[in-house]
Amino acid sequence: MAGVREEKKRRTRQAILQAAVQLFGDKGYERTSINELAKAAGVGKGTIYSYFQTKSEIFLAFCEDELEQVYAEVAQKTGPDARLTEQLMAFFMGQFRYVTRHKDFGRLLLREMIFPKELTVERSKDLDNSYIDYLSAMCTGAQERGELRRDVDLLFVCGHFYALYLITVSAWYMDRLQTEDDVAGALELLLQQSLEGLLPTGRK
Amino acid sequence: MAGVREEKKRRTRQAILQAAVQLFGDKGYERTSINELAKAAGVGKGTIYSYFQTKSEIFLAFCEDELEQVYAEVAQKTGPDARLTEQLMAFFMGQFRYVTRHKDFGRLLLREMIFPKELTVERSKDLDNSYIDYLSAMCTGAQERGELRRDVDLLFVCGHFYALYLITVSAWYMDRLQTEDDVAGALELLLQQSLEGLLPTGRK
DNA sequence: ACAAAAAGTCGACCGCGGTCGGCTTTTTTG
DNA sequence: CAAAAAAGCCGACCGCGGTCGACTTTTTGT
Numbered sequence: 001m002a003g004v005r006e007e008k009k010r011r012t013r014q015a016i017l018q019a020a021v022q023l024f025g026d027k028g029y030e031r032t033s034i035n036e037l038a039k040a041a042g043v044g045k046g047t048i049y050s051y052f053q054t055k056s057e058i059f060l061a062f063c064e065d066e067l068e069q070v071y072a073e074v075a076q077k078t079g080p081d082a083r084l085t086e087q088l089m090a091f092f093m094g095q096f097r098y099v100t101r102h103k104d105f106g107r108l109l110l111r112e113m114i115f116p117k118e119l120t121v122e123r124s125k126d127l128d129n130s131y132i133d134y135l136s137a138m139c140t141g142a143q144e145r146g147e148l149r150r151d152v153d154l155l156f157v158c159g160h161f162y163a164l165y166l167i168t169v170s171a172w173y174m175d176r177l178q179t180e181d182d183v184a185g186a187l188e189l190l191l192q193q194s195l196e197g198l199l200p201t202g203r204k
Numbered sequence: 205m206a207g208v209r210e211e212k213k214r215r216t217r218q219a220i221l222q223a224a225v226q227l228f229g230d231k232g233y234e235r236t237s238i239n240e241l242a243k244a245a246g247v248g249k250g251t252i253y254s255y256f257q258t259k260s261e262i263f264l265a266f267c268e269d270e271l272e273q274v275y276a277e278v279a280q281k282t283g284p285d286a287r288l289t290e291q292l293m294a295f296f297m298g299q300f301r302y303v304t305r306h307k308d309f310g311r312l313l314l315r316e317m318i319f320p321k322e323l324t325v326e327r328s329k330d331l332d333n334s335y336i337d338y339l340s341a342m343c344t345g346a347q348e349r350g351e352l353r354r355d356v357d358l359l360f361v362c363g364h365f366y367a368l369y370l371i372t373v374s375a376w377y378m379d380r381l382q383t384e385d386d387v388a389g390a391l392e393l394l395l396q397q398s399l400e401g402l403l404p405t406g407r408k
Numbered sequence: 409a410c411a412a413a414a415a416g417t418c419g420a421c422c423g424c425g426g427t428c429g430g431c432t433t434t435t436t437t438g
Numbered sequence: 439c440a441a442a443a444a445a446g447c448c449g450a451c452c453g454c455g456g457t458c459g460a461c462t463t464t465t466t467g468t
Contacts, residue, residue: 004434005445008434034424035425038448038449044449045425045448046427046447054426055424107319110318114318114377115315115318115374115377116378121377121378149403150404152402153393156397159375159394160371160394164364164367166367166370167363167370170319173320173325174328189360193356193361194364194398194402195402197398197401197402197403198356198361198399199351199353200350200351200353208465209415212416213416216416237453237455238454242418247417247418248419250418250457251416253456254416254417259455
């Protein structure tokens with residue numbers, strides 16, 4: 001009977017991802033080998049590579065799920081009508097808390113997402129797009145409330161905010177910022193700067 | 205006679221770095237194996253690891269030199285009295301051109317510098333500091349010329365600009381920006397935003 | 409001057425991520 | 439329903455980055 005094949009594939013894929021959640025979550029990405037993963041998923045090593053091109057691609061797939069959670073958590077903490085900076089802070093700090101809980105993880109995810117290799121570019125873009133969508137929604141709301149200029153490209157605004165988040169996380173990874181509060185403080189300051197502008201007040 | 209040892213060490217270290225410049229520059233970082241490097245430097249594999257902790261550390265050492273060149277090139281193109289955005293663009297685009305010429309390279313360098321592992325944090329900080337110094341100098345000048353607010357922490361201003369550069373490079377790696385001109389355009393726009401601010405013009 | 413100690417060198421070896429050709433299972437064809 | 443074709447699965451195998459203990463060279467102590 002036809003269709004058996006497709007069903008099996010779906011199941012196998014799920015088994016691999018399930019094993020990944022288990023093992024990555026348990027002992028970390030770096031300390032989980034593909035062989036272990038294959039064993040745990042009950043398939044051969046080669047099979048894994050017919051579902052995913054690289055180890056990090058498995059990781060990104062795994063992260064898509066995790067990110068959903070973060071989004072949900074953030075949505076819970078602040079509504080769509082809060083002030084823009086408040087929403088941004090909730091969004092970014094929600095992610096940051098995730099990163100702090102999984103430092104190695106987070107580094108890898110960020111590395112792949114921000115400076116992807118050719119092989120993972122597509123997956124990174126997917127993740128990135130869901131990011132941008134989320135931020136765009138926030139910004140549109142803010143524009144309607146008059147908290148944000150309307151004569152700017154939303155993509156660039158989102159990029160701008162995102163950039164500030166990244167540099168802050170980077171500062172944390174480089175040990176320039178130690179505590180969560182340090183990070184929050186720095187990020188808020190940077191966001192403030194971006195809103196107010198850096199020109200002297202008697203401006204052009 | 206004493207001192208023979210020290211001299212030899214210095215020479216060996218130089219030989220390794222020299223071989224790295226040669227091979228990394230020639231066939232790229234990823235496609236150069238430690239074994240090759242060892243052969244080319246005329247030492248054993250293990251020896252290399254008594255001079256550097258990881259392959260990427262060799263790379264960072266190598267990059268310190270390269271960066272010097274970029275700085276020099278930039279200094280040549282624009283003086284310290286040019287408008288701030290012009291200086292920033294020259295500085296960042298100088299680096300970007302380097303990155304485009306060595307895509308794999310650049311990715312690795314950025315990954316290590318922005319999201320360093322514990323092992324390379326120190327080296328990354330060194331590189332980063334030289335960055336910040338350079339940017340700080342530009343900003344101080346701009347402040348004196350009245351192109352930049354004085355009531356802001358320079359570190360955060362530099363971080364802000366740097367963040368915008370990074371997100372732009374990231375967009376390039378993700379294939380959202382293709383040509384050098386695209387990148388320059390996007391970066392200039394973002395810098396402009398940061399100077400003018402994102403608040404509506406009837407602002408707080 | 410020589411032996412003991414310290415420092416430095418080396419390549420066989422390890423487990424890893426990733427590949428590939430042979431094998432099994434499913435689907436298609438007449 | 440059998441045989442050919444297509445699709446999927448597997449694990450031995452590859453070169454890699456990195457480790458380690460045996461070995462060599464330099465320094466130190468007497």
